[in-house]
Amino acid sequence: MGQLQLYVVLCYAIPIFVILFPIGLSFSYIFKITGLDKWSNRINNYLGYFWYRSFFLLTGRTLHFEQGNWDPNGNNRFLICNHTNAMEVPLIVALPYLSNSKNVKLSYLGGDIIQRYKIIPLMMHKTIVEAVIYSEKKPNFRNFKTDVLKVLKTRSIFLYPEGERTFTEEVKPFQTGVMKIAYKFNVDLDVFVVSGMMGYSDLEEYSHLKKSKTVYFHFCGSIKAKDYSTFETYLAAAETLMKDKKREIEAIERSAVPV
Template sequence: MAKIPVVDDLIKKNLHGLSVHYGRLVMKVYLRITLLVFGKASPYLIRGIYRSVTGNKEARIKEFLEGTKIWAEDVLKITKTKLIVFNQIDVPQKGHMIFLNHVNEMDFPYDCYVIRKPFLANQVIKKAWFAYWWMVAMGSQVFDNSKAMSVAVSVKNLIEGLKTTSYIVYPEGKNTYSEEILPLKKGMVKIAFDQKIPVFVALKSGVTTYQNYQKGNVVGYLGLGSHDPTDFSSWEEFQTYLYNLMHTKKLELDALTEQERTKLN
């Protein structure tokens, strides 16, 4: 992207000390969505709208999920990134929460590409109207935890949605801008435990490298299988188990990803 002082100042204010170069990359990646929607991804858009008009919800979701693959492939190309899935990630088709670490703005297209499932997002996504529209079209739900009543409605909608799909959840609750796994928030872990929703765990590594350089990156993914909350006596025990699992396996994934990065140098 061309250097525009006003834009660069805005980036500095909103990226919490991260480089302007990283901010420009994020803007480029997300601005390209519109170009792709009316370009290479337009067949998915057209078919998705048609499926929506004809009332075929599952087919509509499938089309929009497939459309996100075009975006991820575009990001891989413009950043010359090597994406590696180190084991077979068999994401359950329905009935599961998919716990995945959340790093920064660059992980969303890759999560769409590798996991290929809708998201259980917080209300912040509503501020990005186009991203919000596409996420809803691909079957994602917005979890409203602002009031007790809205939480109850969101849980009800989640249970209903799980009858036909599984949802990606970021249990750390925010962008970490770090390769370290942060403590998991109570909310989603407790809901999984209380509602007896099995949790499929996956991890990614290498996404923080975009914060330092914007081309020639290596990103790795690892699946850790499904975990049943009914095997635990409390949500706190389940939370501790999941955190320890993610923390330990993340170190292993970091080492594997670094080995692949070294091969490129």
């Protein structure tokens, strides 16, 4: 088991072994059943925040979150981010508390990560759109599209448009499936980027990230489908927004490391 895998195990051990999670989730489900959705949602959001803070404390890292002009209380939309490895998930479920908007309703779109880490559906009351359904050999795209649009009626959906974990710091080309849904049905995109997560690896090319001990999670900007005449220009605009911000952060990371 490599260094990165060890950190992944540590990350997902926190919600399994820390007593706060079973207690908090139990109260959350009681509130959900009795119709107190606001408090149920707030507990889940706090648990995500506690998860991220605990993991960063144990690993000696700090988070630099930059909200910019992001409005977490806008219309339901897709929140998209690059995907290096499974340890970004606590940042995503902690996002409401990071933005000081404790009642933000988020769902999550993902494939095998949901199958592996059952804590994610538990923390979001299974308001999950499983991409694995869409990516099977005989996908039922109509049902997948229906599920996505249904979830968007009550909450925003966080997803990774690259379609897979990259295990690098590079932003890879976006997959088109879910993005086409966004374009066709005029779903707004809020673009985020995370940088520094491969500092948990033992690869020499990321040694500068080990020294900086900072993970960056920044808002890049918003994309509105109605502003673009073709899907291709819409997709390219979202990619460019994310990649430009990533380059900015990488320059900060390198300058912060002593020579």
